[in-house]
Amino acid sequence: MNTTSSEVKSIVNQNAQTLDVLPAEELVEIHRRYTSGTTTNDPTATIKASTSLGLVALDLPKAQRIIRELGLTGRVKVVTHRSKQYVIFKGNPRSRSILTGTRYSASNPKVVDMAIGRRGVNKAIASGARISIFFTVPVNILTHIISDDQTKAEFLSAIATDIAKASLVAAIASVAGSATAAVTTIAAGPIVVVIAAGISATIGLDALDRRFGITETLANELQEAYDDTVGEINRQAAEVNRRLKWQILNGRPVGQGIFY
Amino acid sequence: MDKRLAHLVLLVFDALSFWAFSHVINRWHDVSQSIASSETSIELQSPFGLYMATLIIPIIHSQCLVKIKNKSIEKARNYVISGLFISLLLAGFVFDHLIEKEVTNAGYKYCSSESETLTFSQFKVYAKGRLCQ
Numbered sequence: 001m002n003t004t005s006s007e008v009k010s011i012v013n014q015n016a017q018t019l020d021v022l023p024a025e026e027l028v029e030i031h032r033r034y035t036s037g038t039t040t041n042d043p044t045a046t047i048k049a050s051t052s053l054g055l056v057a058l059d060l061p062k063a064q065r066i067i068r069e070l071g072l073t074g075r076v077k078v079v080t081h082r083s084k085q086y087v088i089f090k091g092n093p094r095s096r097s098i099l100t101g102t103r104y105s106a107s108n109p110k111v112v113d114m115a116i117g118r119r120g121v122n123k124a125i126a127s128g129a130r131i132s133i134f135f136t137v138p139v140n141i142l143t144h145i146i147s148d149d150q151t152k153a154e155f156l157s158a159i160a161t162d163i164a165k166a167s168l169v170a171a172i173a174s175v176a177g178s179a180t181a182a183v184t185t186i187a188a189g190p191i192v193v194v195i196a197a198g199i200s201a202t203i204g205l206d207a208l209d210r211r212f213g214i215t216e217t218l219a220n221e222l223q224e225a226y227d228d229t230v231g232e233i234n235r236q237a238a239e240v241n242r243r244l245k246w247q248i249l250n251g252r253p254v255g256q257g258i259f260y
Numbered sequence: 261m262d263k264r265l266a267h268l269v270l271l272v273f274d275a276l277s278f279w280a281f282s283h284v285i286n287r288w289h290d291v292s293q294s295i296a297s298s299e300t301s302i303e304l305q306s307p308f309g310l311y312m313a314t315l316i317i318p319i320i321h322s323q324c325l326v327k328i329k330n331k332s333i334e335k336a337r338n339y340v341i342s343g344l345f346i347s348l349l350l351a352g353f354v355f356d357h358l359i360e361k362e363v364t365n366a367g368y369k370y371c372s373s374e375s376e377t378l379t380f381s382q383f384k385v386y387a388k389g390r391l392c393q
Contacts, residue, residue, distance in 0.1 A: 067342070118261065136379055162379045176273050176317065182266035183324040186338060192345055193317055197273065200280055200314045206381040207305060215378070 066116065066188045070096065075185040078106065078117050087117045090185070121177035121190045128198070129170035136162040153226060157218035165205045173198040270321045277314035284311050284355065291359055295366040301374070302363055302386045309355030313348045316341070360384075 070076075075090040085106035093100050104111045112120045137159055144155040176197035181190040209215055240258055247254050261269075287308065294302050319341060328334045364370075368386035376383045 158379075165379055175269060178261050179266040179269035179273070180317075180320060180324075182261040182263055183270065184320060186320065186323075186341070188342075189320050193273075193320055196277075196313045196316045196345070196348075199310050200277070202380045203305070203307065203310060204280075206378040209378055210305075210376065210383050 066191060070099070070187045076116055076187045077185055078181060085117070085119075087111050089187075116187055116190075118178045118181045118190075121181055121194060122174055124191065125170050125174045125177060125194060125198075128173075129166050132166045132169075133163055136166065151219070151223065153222035154215075154219040157215050157222055160218060161209060161215045165202070165209070168205060169198055169201045172201040267321075270317065270324075273314075274318040274321055277317045280311040280314045284309060288355075288359060291363065295363065295368075298388070300388060300390045301371070302368055304356075304359060304363065304384045304386065306360070306382045306384055307352060307356055308359075308381075309352035310349070312352050312355065313345070315348055316345045319344060 070089070070091070077088045077090065079086050079088060087104050087106055087108075089096070089099055089102055089104070093102050099110060106112075106117045106119050111117055112123050140155060140159050140162065143158075144150050173194045177190045177194040180193040184190065243258060244254060246252075247256065291302060291304070323337060323341065328337060363386045366388070368388045369392075371385045371387045371392035373392050374385040374387070
Protein backbone atom coordinates (compact mmCIF):
# COMPACT_ATOMS: atom_id res chain seq x y z
CA MET A 1 0.00 0.00 0.00
CA ASN A 2 1.51 3.29 -1.12
CA THR A 3 0.58 6.33 0.88
CA THR A 4 2.25 9.69 0.41
CA SER A 5 3.37 11.78 3.40
CA SER A 6 0.50 14.28 2.90
CA GLU A 7 -2.02 11.43 3.01
CA VAL A 8 -0.43 10.07 6.17
CA LYS A 9 -0.63 13.56 7.68
CA SER A 10 -4.32 13.92 6.81
CA ILE A 11 -5.11 10.46 8.25
CA VAL A 12 -3.27 11.37 11.47
CA ASN A 13 -5.02 14.74 11.64
CA GLN A 14 -8.41 13.12 11.19
CA ASN A 15 -7.78 10.78 14.08
CA ALA A 16 -6.06 13.31 16.31
CA GLN A 17 -6.70 12.91 20.01
CA THR A 18 -5.69 15.35 22.72
CA LEU A 19 -4.62 14.04 26.08
CA ASP A 20 -4.36 16.61 28.85
CA VAL A 21 -2.42 15.69 31.96
CA LEU A 22 -3.65 17.81 34.84
CA PRO A 23 -2.87 17.94 38.53
CA ALA A 24 -5.76 16.85 40.75
CA GLU A 25 -6.32 20.39 42.12
CA GLU A 26 -6.68 21.84 38.64
CA LEU A 27 -9.13 19.10 37.68
CA VAL A 28 -11.22 19.88 40.75
CA GLU A 29 -11.11 23.60 39.84
CA ILE A 30 -12.26 22.86 36.27
CA HIS A 31 -15.10 20.72 37.60
CA ARG A 32 -16.10 23.54 39.95
CA ARG A 33 -16.09 26.03 37.07
CA TYR A 34 -18.13 23.71 34.87
CA THR A 35 -20.75 23.07 37.48
CA SER A 36 -20.99 26.57 38.95
CA GLY A 37 -20.58 28.39 35.64
CA THR A 38 -18.31 31.08 37.07
CA THR A 39 -14.56 31.09 37.24
CA THR A 40 -13.37 33.86 39.49
CA ASN A 41 -15.03 36.73 41.22
CA ASP A 42 -13.88 39.90 39.49
CA PRO A 43 -14.10 42.83 41.95
CA THR A 44 -13.03 45.33 39.29
CA ALA A 45 -16.12 44.53 37.20
CA THR A 46 -18.34 45.45 40.13
CA ILE A 47 -16.38 48.68 40.77
CA LYS A 48 -16.60 49.73 37.11
CA ALA A 49 -20.30 48.89 36.83
CA SER A 50 -21.11 50.87 39.99
CA THR A 51 -19.09 53.84 38.72
CA SER A 52 -20.97 53.95 35.43
CA LEU A 53 -24.34 53.86 37.16
CA GLY A 54 -23.14 56.56 39.56
CA LEU A 55 -22.20 58.80 36.64
CA VAL A 56 -25.64 58.42 35.07
CA ALA A 57 -27.22 59.21 38.42
CA LEU A 58 -25.14 62.42 38.66
CA ASP A 59 -26.94 63.95 35.66
CA LEU A 60 -30.43 63.23 36.93
CA PRO A 61 -30.36 65.80 39.81
CA LYS A 62 -29.85 68.58 37.22
CA ALA A 63 -33.13 67.67 35.52
CA GLN A 64 -34.73 67.32 38.95
CA ARG A 65 -33.55 70.86 39.93
CA ILE A 66 -35.11 72.38 36.82
CA ILE A 67 -38.37 70.52 37.40
CA ARG A 68 -38.39 71.57 41.08
CA GLU A 69 -37.77 75.22 40.17
CA LEU A 70 -40.00 75.55 37.11
CA GLY A 71 -42.35 72.60 37.51
CA LEU A 72 -42.87 69.75 35.07
CA THR A 73 -44.60 72.17 32.74
CA GLY A 74 -41.94 74.88 33.02
CA ARG A 75 -41.34 76.60 29.71
CA VAL A 76 -38.49 78.77 28.49
CA LYS A 77 -37.83 80.58 25.25
CA VAL A 78 -34.41 81.62 23.99
CA VAL A 79 -34.47 84.86 21.99
CA THR A 80 -31.67 86.83 20.38
CA HIS A 81 -31.89 90.58 20.66
CA ARG A 82 -29.13 92.82 19.25
CA SER A 83 -26.81 89.80 18.95
CA LYS A 84 -27.30 88.98 22.62
CA GLN A 85 -29.11 85.88 23.78
CA TYR A 86 -31.83 86.05 26.42
CA VAL A 87 -33.78 83.33 28.20
CA ILE A 88 -37.43 84.19 28.80
CA PHE A 89 -39.24 82.21 31.48
CA LYS A 90 -42.96 81.64 31.04
CA GLY A 91 -45.35 81.32 33.94
CA ASN A 92 -45.72 83.07 37.27
CA PRO A 93 -42.29 84.22 38.58
CA ARG A 94 -43.63 84.27 42.17
CA SER A 95 -43.86 80.48 42.16
CA ARG A 96 -40.10 80.23 41.60
CA SER A 97 -37.43 80.51 44.30
CA ILE A 98 -34.19 81.00 42.32
CA LEU A 99 -35.22 82.36 38.94
CA THR A 100 -37.53 85.09 40.24
CA GLY A 101 -37.29 87.28 37.13
CA THR A 102 -38.95 86.77 33.76
CA ARG A 103 -35.98 87.48 31.49
CA TYR A 104 -32.31 86.68 31.98
CA SER A 105 -29.22 86.95 29.85
CA ALA A 106 -28.19 83.47 28.56
CA SER A 107 -24.85 83.93 30.31
CA ASN A 108 -26.44 84.75 33.69
CA PRO A 109 -24.81 82.48 36.33
CA LYS A 110 -28.25 81.46 37.68
CA VAL A 111 -29.38 80.30 34.23
CA VAL A 112 -26.07 78.61 33.38
CA ASP A 113 -26.02 76.90 36.78
CA MET A 114 -29.52 75.48 36.22
CA ALA A 115 -28.38 74.01 32.85
CA ILE A 116 -30.96 76.06 30.92
CA GLY A 117 -30.28 77.34 27.42
CA ARG A 118 -27.41 76.33 25.16
CA ARG A 119 -24.68 77.75 27.38
CA GLY A 120 -26.13 76.13 30.50
CA VAL A 121 -26.45 72.73 28.80
CA ASN A 122 -22.89 72.91 27.49
CA LYS A 123 -21.58 73.84 30.94
CA ALA A 124 -23.44 70.86 32.44
CA ILE A 125 -21.97 68.55 29.77
CA ALA A 126 -18.44 69.88 30.30
CA SER A 127 -18.66 69.33 34.05
CA GLY A 128 -20.15 65.85 33.44
CA ALA A 129 -17.27 64.92 31.13
CA ARG A 130 -14.76 66.26 33.68
CA ILE A 131 -16.36 64.19 36.45
CA SER A 132 -16.40 61.06 34.29
CA ILE A 133 -12.66 61.50 33.59
CA PHE A 134 -12.00 62.12 37.31
CA PHE A 135 -13.88 58.90 38.06
CA THR A 136 -12.63 56.59 35.32
CA VAL A 137 -8.90 57.31 35.70
CA PRO A 138 -8.77 56.34 39.42
CA VAL A 139 -10.99 53.32 38.71
CA ASN A 140 -8.53 52.21 36.02
CA ILE A 141 -5.63 52.70 38.42
CA LEU A 142 -7.48 50.63 41.03
CA THR A 143 -8.23 47.96 38.43
CA HIS A 144 -4.54 47.85 37.50
CA ILE A 145 -3.54 47.47 41.16
CA ILE A 146 -6.10 44.74 41.88
CA SER A 147 -5.75 42.84 38.60
CA ASP A 148 -2.88 40.35 38.41
CA ASP A 149 -2.75 39.95 34.67
CA GLN A 150 -3.22 43.50 33.34
CA THR A 151 -0.10 44.80 31.63
CA LYS A 152 1.05 48.44 31.67
CA ALA A 153 0.16 48.73 27.97
CA GLU A 154 -3.39 47.52 28.66
CA PHE A 155 -3.69 49.95 31.57
CA LEU A 156 -2.49 52.93 29.50
CA SER A 157 -4.69 52.02 26.53
CA ALA A 158 -7.74 51.68 28.83
CA ILE A 159 -7.14 55.20 30.20
CA ALA A 160 -6.57 56.64 26.71
CA THR A 161 -9.75 55.13 25.26
CA ASP A 162 -11.79 56.07 28.34
CA ILE A 163 -10.79 59.72 28.00
CA ALA A 164 -11.47 59.63 24.25
CA LYS A 165 -14.89 58.06 24.89
CA ALA A 166 -15.80 60.64 27.55
CA SER A 167 -14.88 63.47 25.16
CA LEU A 168 -16.86 61.93 22.28
CA VAL A 169 -19.90 61.37 24.47
CA ALA A 170 -19.69 65.01 25.64
CA ALA A 171 -19.51 66.21 22.03
CA ILE A 172 -22.49 64.07 20.93
CA ALA A 173 -24.58 65.10 23.96
CA SER A 174 -23.64 68.75 23.40
CA VAL A 175 -24.87 68.70 19.79
CA ALA A 176 -28.14 66.98 20.80
CA GLY A 177 -28.67 69.33 23.78
CA SER A 178 -27.91 72.51 21.81
CA ALA A 179 -30.23 71.48 18.98
CA THR A 180 -33.04 70.73 21.45
CA ALA A 181 -32.46 74.02 23.31
CA ALA A 182 -32.89 75.85 20.01
CA VAL A 183 -36.31 74.37 19.21
CA THR A 184 -38.07 73.37 22.42
CA THR A 185 -39.77 75.51 25.02
CA ILE A 186 -39.78 72.77 27.69
CA ALA A 187 -37.19 73.91 30.25
CA ALA A 188 -36.08 70.39 31.17
CA GLY A 189 -36.16 69.20 27.51
CA PRO A 190 -32.49 69.79 26.60
CA ILE A 191 -31.09 68.19 29.77
CA VAL A 192 -33.37 65.16 29.30
CA VAL A 193 -32.13 64.81 25.71
CA VAL A 194 -28.53 65.20 26.91
CA ILE A 195 -29.03 62.37 29.44
CA ALA A 196 -30.67 60.07 26.85
CA ALA A 197 -28.11 60.81 24.12
CA GLY A 198 -25.23 60.55 26.62
CA ILE A 199 -26.32 57.14 27.93
CA SER A 200 -26.80 55.72 24.44
CA ALA A 201 -23.54 57.16 23.11
CA THR A 202 -21.67 55.66 26.06
CA ILE A 203 -23.16 52.20 25.57
CA GLY A 204 -22.71 52.45 21.80
CA LEU A 205 -19.04 53.47 22.04
CA ASP A 206 -18.35 50.57 24.41
CA ALA A 207 -20.06 48.20 21.95
CA LEU A 208 -17.94 49.58 19.08
CA ASP A 209 -14.82 49.27 21.22
CA ARG A 210 -15.62 45.63 21.98
CA ARG A 211 -16.55 44.85 18.37
CA PHE A 212 -13.48 46.38 16.74
CA GLY A 213 -11.14 45.75 19.67
CA ILE A 214 -9.95 49.37 19.79
CA THR A 215 -8.57 49.22 23.36
CA GLU A 216 -7.00 45.83 22.66
CA THR A 217 -5.36 47.04 19.42
CA LEU A 218 -4.05 50.14 21.18
CA ALA A 219 -2.65 47.96 23.98
CA ASN A 220 -0.93 45.71 21.42
CA GLU A 221 0.50 48.72 19.55
CA LEU A 222 1.80 50.19 22.81
CA GLN A 223 3.33 46.85 23.75
CA GLU A 224 4.97 46.58 20.32
CA ALA A 225 6.29 50.15 20.55
CA TYR A 226 7.66 49.35 24.02
CA ASP A 227 9.29 46.15 22.73
CA ASP A 228 10.83 47.99 19.78
CA THR A 229 12.35 50.74 21.92
CA VAL A 230 12.85 50.01 25.62
CA GLY A 231 12.66 46.24 25.06
CA GLU A 232 15.33 46.41 22.35
CA ILE A 233 17.63 48.50 24.57
CA ASN A 234 17.16 45.94 27.38
CA ARG A 235 17.91 43.04 25.03
CA GLN A 236 21.08 44.78 23.73
CA ALA A 237 22.21 45.54 27.30
CA ALA A 238 21.63 41.89 28.29
CA GLU A 239 23.64 40.74 25.26
CA VAL A 240 26.57 43.07 26.15
CA ASN A 241 26.40 41.83 29.75
CA ARG A 242 26.43 38.19 28.62
CA ARG A 243 29.44 38.75 26.30
CA LEU A 244 31.38 40.67 28.97
CA LYS A 245 30.79 37.84 31.48
CA TRP A 246 31.94 35.26 28.92
CA GLN A 247 35.11 37.31 28.19
CA ILE A 248 35.92 37.64 31.93
CA LEU A 249 35.36 33.90 32.58
CA ASN A 250 37.45 32.86 29.58
CA GLY A 251 40.33 35.29 30.19
CA ARG A 252 39.74 37.25 27.00
CA PRO A 253 40.37 41.03 26.76
CA VAL A 254 37.29 42.55 28.36
CA GLY A 255 35.20 44.69 26.04
CA GLN A 256 36.93 43.57 22.85
CA GLY A 257 34.52 43.53 19.94
CA ILE A 258 32.06 45.53 21.98
CA PHE A 259 33.73 48.81 22.88
CA TYR A 260 36.85 48.62 20.69
CA MET B 261 -27.97 77.23 16.65
CA ASP B 262 -30.22 78.13 13.73
CA LYS B 263 -33.70 76.53 14.07
CA ARG B 264 -33.58 74.83 10.68
CA LEU B 265 -30.16 73.35 11.43
CA ALA B 266 -31.37 72.30 14.89
CA HIS B 267 -34.29 70.41 13.34
CA LEU B 268 -31.92 68.73 10.86
CA VAL B 269 -29.57 67.68 13.68
CA LEU B 270 -32.50 66.37 15.69
CA LEU B 271 -33.74 64.46 12.64
CA VAL B 272 -30.42 62.61 12.57
CA PHE B 273 -30.76 61.87 16.29
CA ASP B 274 -34.39 60.76 15.69
CA ALA B 275 -33.21 58.27 13.07
CA LEU B 276 -30.43 57.04 15.36
CA SER B 277 -32.80 56.57 18.27
CA PHE B 278 -35.26 54.55 16.14
CA TRP B 279 -32.34 52.45 14.96
CA ALA B 280 -31.21 51.98 18.60
CA PHE B 281 -34.70 50.88 19.60
CA SER B 282 -34.93 48.39 16.73
CA HIS B 283 -31.42 47.18 17.66
CA VAL B 284 -32.67 46.34 21.16
CA ILE B 285 -35.64 44.40 19.77
CA ASN B 286 -33.43 42.61 17.20
CA ARG B 287 -30.97 41.68 19.93
CA TRP B 288 -33.73 40.14 22.00
CA HIS B 289 -34.83 38.17 18.92
CA ASP B 290 -31.21 37.06 18.28
CA VAL B 291 -30.78 35.88 21.87
CA SER B 292 -34.05 33.91 21.68
CA GLN B 293 -32.85 32.32 18.44
CA SER B 294 -29.46 31.49 19.97
CA ILE B 295 -31.24 29.79 22.86
CA ALA B 296 -33.51 27.88 20.47
CA SER B 297 -30.55 26.67 18.41
CA SER B 298 -28.65 25.73 21.61
CA GLU B 299 -25.58 27.81 20.84
CA THR B 300 -22.65 27.12 23.14
CA SER B 301 -22.26 30.75 24.25
CA ILE B 302 -24.29 33.94 24.33
CA GLU B 303 -22.86 37.40 24.90
CA LEU B 304 -24.94 40.09 26.54
CA GLN B 305 -24.04 43.74 26.97
CA SER B 306 -25.11 45.29 30.26
CA PRO B 307 -26.70 47.88 30.40
CA PHE B 308 -28.20 47.39 26.94
CA GLY B 309 -31.88 48.19 27.39
CA LEU B 310 -31.01 51.81 28.20
CA TYR B 311 -30.73 52.35 24.44
CA MET B 312 -34.51 52.56 24.59
CA ALA B 313 -34.25 55.84 26.54
CA THR B 314 -33.22 57.55 23.30
CA LEU B 315 -36.83 57.26 22.11
CA ILE B 316 -37.43 60.40 24.17
CA ILE B 317 -35.49 62.42 21.54
CA PRO B 318 -38.02 61.96 18.69
CA ILE B 319 -40.85 62.39 21.20
CA ILE B 320 -39.49 65.77 22.40
CA HIS B 321 -38.64 66.74 18.83
CA SER B 322 -42.12 65.93 17.56
CA GLN B 323 -43.77 67.97 20.31
CA CYS B 324 -41.62 70.96 19.25
CA LEU B 325 -43.28 70.83 15.84
CA VAL B 326 -46.80 70.94 17.25
CA LYS B 327 -47.97 74.15 18.89
CA ILE B 328 -50.60 73.65 21.56
CA LYS B 329 -52.42 76.76 22.73
CA ASN B 330 -54.59 75.10 25.35
CA LYS B 331 -52.62 75.32 28.60
CA SER B 332 -54.17 72.28 30.27
CA ILE B 333 -53.40 70.09 27.23
CA GLU B 334 -49.86 71.40 27.21
CA LYS B 335 -49.51 70.66 30.91
CA ALA B 336 -50.79 67.11 30.39
CA ARG B 337 -48.44 66.63 27.45
CA ASN B 338 -45.42 67.63 29.54
CA TYR B 339 -46.48 65.23 32.28
CA VAL B 340 -46.77 62.46 29.69
CA ILE B 341 -43.29 63.23 28.31
CA SER B 342 -41.71 63.16 31.79
CA GLY B 343 -43.55 59.95 32.67
CA LEU B 344 -42.45 58.38 29.40
CA PHE B 345 -38.80 59.23 30.01
CA ILE B 346 -38.84 57.71 33.49
CA SER B 347 -40.69 54.66 32.12
CA LEU B 348 -38.14 54.24 29.31
CA LEU B 349 -35.26 54.37 31.80
CA LEU B 350 -36.97 51.78 34.01
CA ALA B 351 -37.88 49.65 30.96
CA GLY B 352 -34.19 49.57 30.06
CA PHE B 353 -33.24 48.03 33.39
CA VAL B 354 -36.22 45.64 33.29
CA PHE B 355 -35.25 44.57 29.76
CA ASP B 356 -31.69 43.75 30.90
CA HIS B 357 -33.01 41.75 33.81
CA LEU B 358 -35.54 39.85 31.65
CA ILE B 359 -33.07 38.95 28.93
CA GLU B 360 -30.52 37.76 31.50
CA LYS B 361 -33.21 35.68 33.18
CA GLU B 362 -34.23 34.17 29.84
CA VAL B 363 -30.63 33.11 29.20
CA THR B 364 -30.02 31.65 32.67
CA ASN B 365 -33.38 29.87 32.63
CA ALA B 366 -32.28 28.15 29.42
CA GLY B 367 -29.42 26.56 31.35
CA TYR B 368 -26.63 28.96 30.45
CA LYS B 369 -24.05 29.79 33.14
CA TYR B 370 -22.23 33.08 33.56
CA CYS B 371 -18.61 32.76 32.48
CA SER B 372 -16.60 35.53 34.11
CA SER B 373 -13.26 34.59 32.54
CA GLU B 374 -14.62 35.29 29.04
CA SER B 375 -16.62 38.33 30.09
CA GLU B 376 -15.13 41.79 29.73
CA THR B 377 -15.73 45.03 31.59
CA LEU B 378 -15.22 48.24 29.65
CA THR B 379 -15.62 51.81 30.89
CA PHE B 380 -19.37 51.94 31.25
CA SER B 381 -20.63 48.53 30.31
CA GLN B 382 -20.04 44.87 30.87
CA PHE B 383 -20.00 42.21 28.17
CA LYS B 384 -21.25 39.09 29.93
CA VAL B 385 -20.63 35.73 28.31
CA TYR B 386 -22.97 32.86 29.17
CA ALA B 387 -21.88 29.34 28.29
CA LYS B 388 -23.70 26.05 28.00
CA GLY B 389 -22.40 22.58 27.21
CA ARG B 390 -18.75 23.61 27.26
CA LEU B 391 -16.08 24.74 29.68
CA CYS B 392 -15.28 28.36 30.38
CA GLN B 393 -11.85 28.98 28.93
